[in-house]
Amino acid sequence: MADREVKALEEALEKIWEIALRNGLDPFPTRFEIVPATVMYEVGSYALPGRYSHWTFGKAYHRMKTMYDFGLSKIYEVVINTNPSYGFLLETNSLLQNKLVIAHVLGHVDFFKNNVYFSKTNRRMVDEVSAHAQRISEYEFQYGRKVVEQFLDAVLSIEEHIDPNFFIKKYEDESKTKGKNKSPKAGRYDDLFHLEQQAKNKLEAKDKDKNKDKAKKQKEKNPLLPEKDLLYFIMKNSPTLELWQRDIMSMIHQEMEYFVPQMQTKIMNEGWASFWHARIMRELDLSDDEHIEFANLHSSVVSPHKNQLNPYYLGYKIFEDIEKRWDNPTEEERRVFGRKGGEGRAKIFEVRELDNDISFLRNYLTRDLCEELDLFVYELQDDEWTVTEKKWEKVRDTLVGNMTNFGCPYIEVTDDDYNGNRELYLKHRFEGIELDLKYAHKVLEYVQQLWGRTVHLETINDSETTVLHFDGEEHKED
Amino acid sequence: MSVQRNDWSLQRKGIIDQERHKERVRDAIKKNLGSIVSNESIILSDGKKTVKVPMRSLDEYKFRYDHNKKKQVGQGEGNSKVGDVIAREGGQQGQGQGKGQAGNTGGQDFYETEVDIDEIAALIFEDLQLPYLKEKAKQEVPATTTKFTEIRRSGVMANLDKRRSILENIRRNARDVGAAKIGNFKKEDLRFKTWEEDIRHESNAVVIAMMDVSGSMGEFKKYIARSFYFWMVRFLKTKYDNVKIIFISHHTEAKEVNEEQFFTQGESGGTVVSSAYKLALEIIKERFPPKDWNVYPFHFSDGDNYYSDNDEAVRLADELIKTCNLFGYGEIGEEGASSYRRSSGALLSLYKDHLKNKERFIGVRIDDKEDVYPALKEFFGKRGEKV
Numbered sequence: 003m004a005d006r007e008v009k010a011l012e013e014a015l016e017k018i019w020e021i022a023l024r025n026g027l028d029p030f031p032t033r034f035e036i037v038p039a040t041v042m043y044e045v046g047s048y049a050l051p052g053r054y055s056h057w058t059f060g061k062a063y064h065r066m067k068t069m070y071d072f073g074l075s076k077i078y079e080v081v082i083n084t085n086p087s088y089g090f091l092l093e094t095n096s097l098l099q100n101k102l103v104i105a106h107v108l109g110h111v112d113f114f115k116n117n118v119y120f121s122k123t124n125r126r127m128v129d130e131v132s133a134h135a136q137r138i139s140e141y142e143f144q145y146g147r148k149v150v151e152q153f154l155d156a157v158l159s160i161e162e163h164i165d166p167n168f169f170i171k172k173y174e175d176e177s178k179t180k181g182k183n184k185s186p187k188a189g190r191y192d193d194l195f196h197l198e199q200q201a202k203n204k205l206e207a208k209d210k211d212k213n214k215d216k217a218k219k220q221k222e223k224n225p226l227l228p229e230k231d232l233l234y235f236i237m238k239n240s241p242t243l244e245l246w247q248r249d250i251m252s253m254i255h256q257e258m259e260y261f262v263p264q265m266q267t268k269i270m271n272e273g274w275a276s277f278w279h280a281r282i283m284r285e286l287d288l289s290d291d292e293h294i295e296f297a298n299l300h301s302s303v304v305s306p307h308k309n310q311l312n313p314y315y316l317g318y319k320i321f322e323d324i325e326k327r328w329d330n331p332t333e334e335e336r337r338v339f340g341r342k343g344g345e346g347r348a349k350i351f352e353v354r355e356l357d358n359d360i361s362f363l364r365n366y367l368t369r370d371l372c373e374e375l376d377l378f379v380y381e382l383q384d385d386e387w388t389v390t391e392k393k394w395e396k397v398r399d400t401l402v403g404n405m406t407n408f409g410c411p412y413i414e415v416t417d418d419d420y421n422g423n424r425e426l427y428l429k430h431r432f433e434g435i436e437l438d439l440k441y442a443h444k445v446l447e448y449v450q451q452l453w454g455r456t457v458h459l460e461t462i463n464d465s466e467t468t469v470l471h472f473d474g475e476e477h478k479e480d
Numbered sequence: 481m482s483v484q485r486n487d488w489s490l491q492r493k494g495i496i497d498q499e500r501h502k503e504r505v506r507d508a509i510k511k512n513l514g515s516i517v518s519n520e521s522i523i524l525s526d527g528k529k530t531v532k533v534p535m536r537s538l539d540e541y542k543f544r545y546d547h548n549k550k551k552q553v554g555q556g557e558g559n560s561k562v563g564d565v566i567a568r569e570g571g572q573q574g575q576g577q578g579k580g581q582a583g584n585t586g587g588q589d590f591y592e593t594e595v596d597i598d599e600i601a602a603l604i605f606e607d608l609q610l611p612y613l614k615e616k617a618k619q620e621v622p623a624t625t626t627k628f629t630e631i632r633r634s635g636v637m638a639n640l641d642k643r644r645s646i647l648e649n650i651r652r653n654a655r656d657v658g659a660a661k662i663g664n665f666k667k668e669d670l671r672f673k674t675w676e677e678d679i680r681h682e683s684n685a686v687v688i689a690m691m692d693v694s695g696s697m698g699e700f701k702k703y704i705a706r707s708f709y710f711w712m713v714r715f716l717k718t719k720y721d722n723v724k725i726i727f728i729s730h731h732t733e734a735k736e737v738n739e740e741q742f743f744t745q746g747e748s749g750g751t752v753v754s755s756a757y758k759l760a761l762e763i764i765k766e767r768f769p770p771k772d773w774n775v776y777p778f779h780f781s782d783g784d785n786y787y788s789d790n791d792e793a794v795r796l797a798d799e800l801i802k803t804c805n806l807f808g809y810g811e812i813g814e815e816g817a818s819s820y821r822r823s824s825g826a827l828l829s830l831y832k833d834h835l836k837n838k839e840r841f842i843g844v845r846i847d848d849k850e851d852v853y854p855a856l857k858e859f860f861g862k863r864g865e866k867v
Contacts, residue, residue, distance in 0.1 A: 042492035060497030
């Protein structure tokens with residue numbers, strides 16, 4: 003962008019901002035930064051600027067940049083959910099593209115600020131992650147880069163397995179400690195520092211117990227189980243980890259707490275931003291040429307790819323549909339639900355505040371929409387991916403099912419003293435789709451590394467209950 | 481609310497971590513060298529610079545669903561119906577969720593990465609060295625080119641350096657007249673190129689590649705020999721300026737052939753090993769006197785020599801060893817047969833028992849593609865250490 007265009011963009015920004023506020027959007031103050039492609043892809047591959055170093059980020063960066071260099075794909079915008087927010091604009095975008103991106107980003111920022119799932123989000127996460135990066139690089143210095151890298155490999159294999167409602171636990175913990183001991187500055191991970199001693203005490207106590215009541219085989223189960231938050235549970239209870247390792251796990255946990263709301267609201271978030279860039283751009287004074295460019299760009303953003311579902315498009319269509327239906331309800335809707343009409347705008351703002359992808363789709367993906375969008379369920383039959391279902395309820399339920407637990411298998415700790423030997427027992431809460439066993443084996447190796455003792459995973463394979471075991475040396479299965 | 485533009489030119493994080501990823505790729509290659517060394521796509525790469533190699537250790541493992549057992553939602557163009565086939569397994573099929581979701585790489589169970597052959601070579605050669613490298617009289621290669629190396633103020637008009645002369649002229653005008661322009665050339669503006677004759681010194685090595693093409697040498701055995709020579713020549717080229725390869729194929733008679741014939745020739749007849757050694761000795765004597773050349777004869781065979789020729793073969797092998805830096809012999813077994821089923825009459829054991837000069841002899845047995853790398857290490861490994 004030439005300097006002249008930057009000027010023009012600044013002017014446009016003021017207008018866009020004003021239109022957004024007039025329409026009821028309520029974003030954080032936002033700083034836009036024009037950056038070269040390399041920086042764009044860097045921020046894109048780390049999801050936040052300044053995060054710790056790891057080869058997986060390098061791999062993502064390399065892939066994105068290569069795609070860009072070959073003209074295969076392009077990121078138009080990256081937005082950071084902090085207060086103030088940051089929007090990154092690509093230097094090589096045209097003036098109009100960047101106007102649209104600004105409008106789109108304001109939609110995202112409004113969503114970040116007002117959707118309830120983001121209400122506990124740390125809005126100074128950029129500072130936080132750079133503090134993490136600092137600490138991790140100190141550990142690298144102290145314990146060796148390879149050692150830290152291998153540990154991170156293991157932790158990252160289960161990073162998605164945290165509890166999205168972790169903040170509830172956090173408050174419970176805090177209120178408990180407040181009552182009991184008044185240790186100054188009780189940070190949320192302070193209890194870490196006594197863990198080793200605690201773990202030791204526990205072990206010793208257990209040994210004594212064992213001798214005492216050998217007869218009593220039925221042992222008491224840990225009352226905190228089952229626990230869905232593998233990362234947290236292992237961090238707190240692993241018999242082997244050192245303090246710096248637990249510290250790294252707590253950092254990764256914090257970063258995932260930050261990312262989880264974004265994973266839970268992808269379709270809505272993109273839909274909302276697309277809805278608003280379309281509205282705002284229509285209110286903006288555009289020249290004829292710009293109008294055509296805008297129309298092209300908008301349709302490419304929200305167009306379905308061949309046979310694939312475009313989250314931007316789906317979310318966009320649903321928001322439009324809600325507004326329409328609440329503005330002009332049918333006779334039946336007026337009678338049964340008491341809708342008065344003309345409430346479309348208010349309704350979509352309510353939805354953007356209260357829903358996440360699952361409830362959004364379950365409540366607002368209607369039969370008409372399914373048919374209009376020509377959605378279908380497909381699966382592998384022999385060697386062919388075949389359309390197997392067109393009934394709209396089935397389509398909706400499959401979609402919602404695939405979003406459950408943001409698309410990750412639901413796995414929980416059910417026993418931390420399996421075989422009376424402090425072995426870790428994980429259970430896959432089976433919901434109809436089987437695991438990729440090859441991958442499960444590999445992750446089990448990582449979990450074993452973190453737990454330090456034999457680990458087990460119960461799941462269902464080929465319709466039969468299967469338990470995988472890994473003791474650090476060989477895999478068993480029964 | 482603001483639009484800003486900052487200087488990001490010092491931002492390097494992505495590149496630094498990309499380096500970490502590359503390092504991982506290198507580690508993975510190192511771990512898999514055994515299978516990569518004899519990988520068809522490299523050996524038959526025909527001068528391509530990069531090849532695709534499967535890397536099993538670069539996946540990011542997570543608990544994930546079995547992609548093939550998962551139902552997904554797609555979107556049609558308005559006329560989809562039950563029973564439509566939208567993709568075949570193996571091809572790219574429609575993804576329900578777009579970017580970043582588990583299952584995106586379904587169907588593909590390892591990560592394939594593009595690797596520079598030179599990079600692989602560097603890794604392979606890291607552990608290798610040339611045994612018995614002798615300082616030979618370096619050949620002075622007569623100058624075939626001249627190099628312009630210097631600029632002078634006087635010279636022949638034919639060697640006038642126009643660009644520099646004009647520059648000098650502009651400079652002088654700027655100094656004298658105060659305007660940087662061309663014109664009013666004086667003798668002091670002129671600059672001339674002068675040249676030197678380029679005299680190079682070369683160290684030379686010759687590989688005498690000998691291969692048994694008797695009836696028992698099948699496709700697999702030839703492939704093994706081929707991949708071995710591929711790396712050997714590449715390795716020698718890193719150590720010597722000039723590496724020549726002489727190909728000799730033999731059954732009962734030996735013949736000097738070209739590379740293509742060497743690797744593709746059909747096989748027939750029996751085996752008389754001494755014929756190849758005799759020819760090799762003659763060629764060395766006539767064309768590659770050991771005082772100027774580092775000589776590396778290598779011989780691949782399946783070890784089934786005519787019984788009556790064995791004594792002669794051992795005698796000539798001893799001869800060869802005297803003239804050369806290192807004599808290598810590789811005995812190639814049947815594909816997949818890892819046990820020694822061979823009689824003690826096979827050449828390898830014969831050489832091991834009867835050669836007088838064993839120090840410069842290395843014999844290995846190769847039964848499998850994966851054995852090529854250890855064999856290379858054996859031939860070019862550090863002496864005195866068992867590999």
